[in-house]
Amino acid sequence: MGDAPSMDRVNERRTALITGANKGIGFAVAQGLAATGLTVAVGARDETRREEAVERLRAGGADAFGVPLDVTSDDSVAAAAAAIERTAGRLDVLVNTPAPAAGPTRARRTPRRSTSTSSAPSSTRTCSGWSG
Ligand SMILES: NC(=O)c1ccc[n+]([C@@H]2O[C@H](COP(=O)([O-])OP(=O)(O)OC[C@H]3O[C@@H](n4cnc5c(N)ncnc54)[C@H](OP(=O)(O)O)[C@@H]3O)[C@@H](O)[C@H]2O)c1
Numbered sequence: 636m637g638d639a640p641s642m643d644r645v646n647e648r649r650t651a652l653i654t655g656a657n658k659g660i661g662f663a664v665a666q667g668l669a670a671t672g673l674t675v676a677v678g679a680r681d682e683t684r685r686e687e688a689v690e691r692l693r694a695g696g697a698d699a700f701g702v703p704l705d706v707t708s709d710d711s712v713a714a715a716a717a718a719i720e721r722t723a724g725r726l727d728v729l730v731n732t733p734a735p736a737a738g739p740t741r742a743r744r745t746p747r748r749s750t751s752t753s754s755a756p757s758s759t760r761t762c763s764g765w766s767g
Pocket residue numbers: 654655656657658659660661678679680681682684704705706707732733734735764765
């Protein structure tokens with residue numbers, strides 16, 4: 636039964652992926668979502684900052700894990716989806732904070748719902764970019 640904690644998470648805890656969550660606005664959003672009881676996946680490129688962010692979130696009581704992710708790379712996005720599936724088994728919320736130069740084209744592709752082949756469930760709620 637060594638896998639029991641992981642299965643509990645899969646069955647009971649909602650999971651949020653926050654891209655750009657190793658600092659700045661993304662980190663603050665991760666803290667806020669963790670405080671509501673969600674498991675938070677910290678998505679970003681820089682491994683050192685990412686793992687430091689995960690440790691800071693955990694130190695504050697969060698259930699957090701890191702996900703290597705470059706939002707401009709389809710391969711990286713696919714790998715991140717697979718990593719979240721393995722670790723949490725579900726994705727309920729996506730908050731996308733980086734706005735890299737290639738953003739506008741990709742931002743239009745990301746939110747499509749009915750034809751998406753993403754492993755995220757169709758009920759996943761998304762927030763993209765700076766809206767406030
Ligand atoms: N802060 C403000 O007052 C403000 C005002 C208006 C708009 N915004 C917009 O809000 C967003 C976030 O701002 P911020 O101040 O929180 O920025 P920030 O402190 O520079 O943080 C950016 C985050 O995005 C990650 N990131 C950058 N490129 C990425 C990529 N290609 N794939 C995955 N992660 C990536 C960075 O980590 P890695 O480098 O490790 O990937 C970092 O975690 C930006 O789009 C910014 O333009 C901010």
